[in-house]
Amino acid sequence: MEIPFAESYKIKMVEPIYRSAREQRQQWIKDARYNLFNLRSEQVYIDLLTDSGTGAMSHNQWAALMTGDESYAGSSSYYNLKNAIQELLGFEHFLPTHQGRAAENVLFSVWVKKGNVVPGNSHFDTTKGHIEFRDASAIDCTIDEAFDTGSQHPFKGNLDLLKLEEVYKNHHREEIPMVIVTLTCNTSGGQPVSMHNLREVHKMSNKYGIPVVFDSARFAENAWFIKEREPGYADKSIRQIVTEMFSYADVMTMSSKKDGIVNIGGFIAMRDKELFKQSSVFNIMYEGFNTYGGMAGRDMNALAVGLHEVTTEHYLETRIRQVEFLGNKLLTWGIPIQNPIGGHAVFIDAKHFLEYVPKEEFVAQTLAIELYLEAGVRGVEVGTLLADRDPHTKENRYPKLEMLRLAIPRRTYTNNHMEVVAVALKNIYDRRDSIRHGYKIVSEAPIMRHFSVELGPVIA
Numbered sequence: 001m002e003i004p005f006a007e008s009y010k011i012k013m014v015e016p017i018y019r020s021a022r023e024q025r026q027q028w029i030k031d032a033r034y035n036l037f038n039l040r041s042e043q044v045y046i047d048l049l050t051d052s053g054t055g056a057m058s059h060n061q062w063a064a065l066m067t068g069d070e071s072y073a074g075s076s077s078y079y080n081l082k083n084a085i086q087e088l089l090g091f092e093h094f095l096p097t098h099q100g101r102a103a104e105n106v107l108f109s110v111w112v113k114k115g116n117v118v119p120g121n122s123h124f125d126t127t128k129g130h131i132e133f134r135d136a137s138a139i140d141c142t143i144d145e146a147f148d149t150g151s152q153h154p155f156k157g158n159l160d161l162l163k164l165e166e167v168y169k170n171h172h173r174e175e176i177p178m179v180i181v182t183l184t185c186n187t188s189g190g191q192p193v194s195m196h197n198l199r200e201v202h203k204m205s206n207k208y209g210i211p212v213v214f215d216s217a218r219f220a221e222n223a224w225f226i227k228e229r230e231p232g233y234a235d236k237s238i239r240q241i242v243t244e245m246f247s248y249a250d251v252m253t254m255s256s257k258k259d260g261i262v263n264i265g266g267f268i269a270m271r272d273k274e275l276f277k278q279s280s281v282f283n284i285m286y287e288g289f290n291t292y293g294g295m296a297g298r299d300m301n302a303l304a305v306g307l308h309e310v311t312t313e314h315y316l317e318t319r320i321r322q323v324e325f326l327g328n329k330l331l332t333w334g335i336p337i338q339n340p341i342g343g344h345a346v347f348i349d350a351k352h353f354l355e356y357v358p359k360e361e362f363v364a365q366t367l368a369i370e371l372y373l374e375a376g377v378r379g380v381e382v383g384t385l386l387a388d389r390d391p392h393t394k395e396n397r398y399p400k401l402e403m404l405r406l407a408i409p410r411r412t413y414t415n416n417h418m419e420v421v422a423v424a425l426k427n428i429y430d431r432r433d434s435i436r437h438g439y440k441i442v443s444e445a446p447i448m449r450h451f452s453v454e455l456g457p458v459i460a
């Protein structure tokens with residue numbers, strides 16, 4: 001017999017989690033105003049809200065924590081991280097920030113002006129938020145296949161070069177501060193961008209004089225998919241692939257809470273010294289002095305180790321296989337999910353799952369609530385609530401995809417947990433036709449409303 005696959009780690013420390021009863025969950029979700037962000041973590045059995053900052057650090061990362069240097073200026077931990085970024089990602093300059101959106105805030109403070117347009121592949125919500133907050137707009141240039149959940153396109157994070165060139169031709173150079181390529185593309189389902197596409201975006205942007213920024217939260221998962229799916233890369237190492245990927249970027253922003261495998265942190269890295277200087281001004285104002293910028297020395301140490309671990313084949317194989325394990329279970333039962341299965345999450349196609357819930361009643365959120373009630377599993381809506389209202393018309397924006405995202409924390413749950421999640425969804429799928437109504441908004445914030453929105457059932 002072939003020896004089966006198993007995780008490339010063993011467990012040294014455990015954290016107990018508890019199952020609850022449906023009646024308890026009914027009360028808790030009501031008290032939370034049907035917003036899963038308002039639940040307390042102990043009210044959740046398996047937490048797939050996000051893979052952000054929820055991963056388990058390795059023993060080497062915990063060891064690095066203990067040798068962190070908390071000097072205000074010139075900390076050795078800063079230099080450990082600087083060396084890791086230079087060696088693995090190839091950027092000479094970097095600024096630590098407290099998380100990914102802080103990196104965006106600092107960079108956009110230098111570059112984004114009122115009335116600007118920023119093309120990209122389905123910008124992440126904080127990225128879009130920071131652009132729109134500055135009265136600029138994000139233009140989505142993702143390929144059309146990304147919005148067809150049945151399509152097996154291997155690189156659904158790709159930018160459509162024709163759409164991108166359209167933006168470049170229709171605006172003055174000064175109106176376009178950058179193009180942002182998100183790796184992997186979260187909003188379209190954790191879908192990778194091909195090396196070919198990165199190369200072409202870089203080439204075209206160079207021609208028009210537009211800097212290329214990689215929003216790099218899941219760069220290592222992206223590299224894994226290039227190795228698996230793109231001709232010519234099977235024999236290259238993950239490190240080689242990562243080096244080539246970043247050779248097509250002028251700047252990167254990073255949420256270290258994802259592929260840094262740490263619980264908090266971020267950074268901006270760039271080649272241009274002048275941009276580094278300009279960004280430093282904002283970094284010092286918003287984050288902290290350049291050699292810590294919002295991060296403790298110990299956290300910078302753990303991140304340096306995390307960047308080394310995340311760029312290894314054995315780490316990535318375990319990671320991607322677990323996500324596939326959950327996705328494949330759902331597929332065998334005919335549950336509609338985004339295909340191919342993404343790198344950090346399984347995305348359930350809520351519109352095809354709950355066909356009778358009207359779009360005005362927040363279909364993916366309705367499914368998220370059902371899943372919580374069924375088994376105490378917390379996912380997150382990536383749909384109409386997340387898409388917010390149009391800043392001008394104030395109307396709800398109905399995105400092409402209405403998804404329930406089940407994000408899998410790194411090195412945290414076992415495949416038995418994945419089984420629980422899969423069976424809970426199967427139970428809901430079996431009774432899907434009885435679910436006819438969803439939820440209505442009781443109150444909401446003017447921007448990034450999904451975090452704090454309060455809802456009530458349409459049929460009480």
Ligand SMILES: *Cc1c(COP(=O)(O)O)cnc(C)c1O
Pocket residue numbers: 052099100101102124126127182183186215216217218254255256257258265266
């Ligand atoms: C998480 C994330 C961000 C924002 O990072 P935070 O650390 O949550 O502030 C930006 N872009 C992408 C693609 C992300 O996944």
